[in-house]
Amino acid sequence: MSPINSPTGAWLDPEEEDAPTYGTRRKANKQPKQVARAGVAKQSFESNPDVQRWLSETSEAEGHKAPFAPESLVGRRDGAWVLSSLTHFYEQDLIVDVLREVKSGKEATVFCCSGGTGADHDLLAAKIYRPRMFRSLSNDAQYREGRVVRNESGKNVKLSGKGVPSRGSAKGRAFQISSWIEYEYATQQLAYGLGVRTPRLYSQTGNGLLMEYLGDAGQVAPRLSEIEVGRGEAQDLLDSLVESIALLLSGHRIHGDLSVYNILVWDSQAYIIDFAQAVDPRHGDGARALLARDVARVASALAPFGARIDAPAVADRLWWDYLQ
Ligand SMILES: Nc1ncnc2c1ncn2[C@@H]1O[C@H](COP(=O)(O)OP(=O)(O)O)[C@@H](O)[C@H]1O
Numbered sequence: 110m111s112p113i114n115s116p117t118g119a120w121l122d123p124e125e126e127d128a129p130t131y132g133t134r135r136k137a138n139k140q141p142k143q144v145a146r147a148g149v150a151k152q153s154f155e156s157n158p159d160v161q162r163w164l165s166e167t168s169e170a171e172g173h174k175a176p177f178a179p180e181s182l183v184g185r186r187d188g189a190w191v192l193s194s195l196t197h198f199y200e201q202d203l204i205v206d207v208l209r210e211v212k213s214g215k216e217a218t219v220f221c222c223s224g225g226t227g228a229d230h231d232l233l234a235a236k237i238y239r240p241r242m243f244r245s246l247s248n249d250a251q252y253r254e255g256r257v258v259r260n261e262s263g264k265n266v267k268l269s270g271k272g273v274p275s276r277g278s279a280k281g282r283a284f285q286i287s288s289w290i291e292y293e294y295a296t297q298q299l300a301y302g303l304g305v306r307t308p309r310l311y312s313q314t315g316n317g318l319l320m321e322y323l324g325d326a327g328q329v330a331p332r333l334s335e336i337e338v339g340r341g342e343a344q345d346l347l348d349s350l351v352e353s354i355a356l357l358l359s360g361h362r363i364h365g366d367l368s369v370y371n372i373l374v375w376d377s378q379a380y381i382i383d384f385a386q387a388v389d390p391r392h393g394d395g396a397r398a399l400l401a402r403d404v405a406r407v408a409s410a411l412a413p414f415g416a417r418i419d420a421p422a423v424a425d426r427l428w429w430d431y432l433q
Pocket residue numbers: 211212214215216217218219234236308320321322323324329330332370371373382383385
């Protein structure tokens with residue numbers, strides 16, 4: 110299933126001003142629901158939780174799932190776009206609902222979803238790339254320099270040449286970004302398998318990834334930029350991040366963008382996310398400098414809390430160990 114094209118094949122862009130919204134737009138000044146009887150809020154028949162449960166059990170018993178229609182996406186301009194990828198995860202029984210938007214960045218929006226029967230976690234994070242990304246890929250050479258894009262089975266993905274749609278076309282852009290997402294997915298999967306502390310992945314689709322959610326029902330795990338830590342904890346976090354960098358390097362990858370925004374702290378552990386810009390040091394120049402930058406960034410993020418390493422020396426050691 111491709112979420113990229115409309116049924117008519119037209120290029121849908123939900124970020125355009127006049128793009129249709131998904132569902133019925135809620136009025137900002139909507140009045141509270143009328144109370145039918147004292148203390149009992151009036152509810153439509155379909156939205157009653159018991160009725161919803163019954164509807165979904167009945168349709169599952171009949172061999173088909175109830176249509177996926179999360180309330181939280183109603184009224185969003187990009188609702189149809191987001192829904193198209195999330196429906197894929199719903200069909201896989203990995204999610205049952207979309208609870209809320211967690212973060213909306215330049216490139217992607219992250220949603221917190223409740224886990225389905227196919228997931229081992231109660232909460233999952235869906236990272237859905239914004240349509241804008243599909244437009245700006247003419248500048249993506251910097252991202253792909255030194256990058257071997259592989260599909261899930263480890264085969265190289267061709268980014269140009271025979272059989273690959275031209276980059277100027279809508280199909281070509283969709284191909285580029287899904288190759289890119291596949292690469293991000295494969296890198297995070299590799300990292301997880303090597304023991305790097307990163308969210309466990311569940312699935313991917315043309316414009317999004319689904320993974321374990323860091324946080325709980327009440328709060329999302331803070332980024333390293335948002336917290337203060339004690340001296341002992343800071344040193345532990347720093348040492349574990351260096352360990353993660355080393356593990357990743359043993360799998361021929363350098364994160365390349367290890368800023369305080371791409372490190373989440375949960376249960377006193379530092380998790381690395383956002384592998385979109387990872388590079389393979391065997392291809393392209395500049396890998397050693399990127400490694401040194403990643404080490405320097407984690408060191409300076411935790412230095413204000415008393416954690417210390419000699420970042421250039423650590424980066425050199427990691428590099429020479431890797432070359433052995
Ligand atoms: N698995 C996750 N659990 C909880 N929050 C997450 C998760 N993944 C991402 N986030 C939140 O979403 C933000 C953006 O995610 P990220 O992968 O860094 O996307 P971007 O490419 O837009 O930088 C993160 O800084 C973090 O706050």
